[in-house]
Amino acid sequence: MNLTSLSLIELREAIQKKEIKAEEALLAHLKKIEERENEISAFITVLGEQALVQARKIDRKKEKGRLAGIPIAIKDNMVTKGIRTTCASRILGNYLPPYSATVVQKLEAEDAIVIGKTNLDEFAMGSSTENSAFFLTRNPWDLRRVPGGSSGGSAAAVAAEEATAALGSDTGGSVRQPAAFCGVIGLKPTYGRVSRYGLVAFASSLDQIGPLTRTVEDCAFLTQIIAGHDLCDSTSSAQPVPDYQEEMKERLNPIKAAYLGEKILEGIGLEVKDIYYKTLQLLEESGAQLFEKEFPLWKYALPCYYIIAPSEASSNLARYDGVRYGFRDPDYSNLREMYVQTRTEGFGEEVKRRILLGTFALSSGYYDAYYLKAAKTRSLIYQEFQRTFEEVDYILTPTTPEPAFLIGEKKDDPISMYLSDIFTITANLAGLPAISLPAGLSRGGLPLGFQIIGKHFHESDLFRLAFLIENKVKFYRYKIKLPRKEE
């Protein structure tokens, strides 16, 4: 049995039935990490010894949790007690959190094993994981290409079978875009569905934690465990969490969905369009009623996001001043100099750019023209979605305008990098749940994603439709070959 290629549900069953030990499962994954990390570099920290101790403990337990022995990778912007949490930033390079994020506590309460902390764009700002202050991560499907971002390490680790599943965070597409680039499933839950306590804040009104997995059922299962109200996050919802795994398998109601009109799809890759229409056709053949929608406000989503997210970031990142934790530059003669030196030396280029942009948008004289206008635009976008959801239950889009791009290709052109989030960003602005799943391969052998956006708190609907598409597309028949870099 190849333990690393098993789905979470399969591995869980094998461990629960004592066919294999948690220790064996973990060792198989650690071996895979050893084999593949040289090329992929998905992890900032791998937890070998510590994870082994935990696995052995779980093997001795009589009553095992629902995730007993499942190796899960955590994006390195979720705090883990006593385990270095860096946000891929120099400013938190040696930070040892005194507590664990609620999602991590929930996973550990179910006996999951945190196998490591994954690479990301610094403070989750980016779409390629090239903005990590430490190193870049490579796409397991083609090592010359980026894995997407900002949860690029999490997506690459799951695709390369270095972990059974992973958690990422999604502020503008940071779970779904890398999921699409790496051929895995990625969910951004409804805003408020999952506690953000212990997720290092980037843009608090947009951030949401979500799972990355290789099957839709794994995604449903993991979502169920991490979702729910948390006293430590006042924006988390008290709505009860349904049994997603159960509901996913229920019969689908007649499918009514909206798809994007030509105007929005202008300028996107031909192969992306092709797979998008093929997937729509699959749905039509299954009896879905599809309606073309123009979404006239969609084109304002990205500019709107690039005011709101940097504004919130400039405020959230004000806490990194070298006083209480993290890096402090030794070269200062007074307090202000200490702040300035620490932040100037501690933050990378993209983070500085966004802090400056946000500071500008919030500064006196510009607030109304930029921030307030963006906040109002956001309301309009939300209303447009609400109106659409009076007629349909789903909105279907490609996840990204193109497959994974080459390393370095967009590094010097921020706007072209930002454009890779054009389809994912609206769900964050409107707080809606959205899932990306692989819908096929490009001719060059790169995965292409399909996105389903649903109504608030209708994650079950997303899983049901994604499950249907998964069974039709059968993406699992494609395997990564892990070509070597020099090829």
Added chain:
Amino acid sequence: MKPKIDVDYVSTLAHLQLTEREKADFVPKLIKIVEWVGKLEELQSVDSGIEGFHSVPFSLPFRPDEIRGSFPAESALANAPERKKDFILVPKVIEEK
């Protein structure tokens, strides 16, 4: 609207210092981004009585007003870059004349 960004003023507000080289690289990129987000100007309707967005379209539950434990001082201080006993050390905040 051609945006003007006083990058020295903005970086002072943000507690960041830019080298001349960084400025030469950042400023054109920032201006490009600000021009691009200026697209929102096209949306005249946003001024007609639309409220700003609230990200939580459901009522927020309150937690009971009960005293709960917090971090022991030692673990809260463990990451301090410089400390003395139970205090974090910083340069003098009030300067002498």
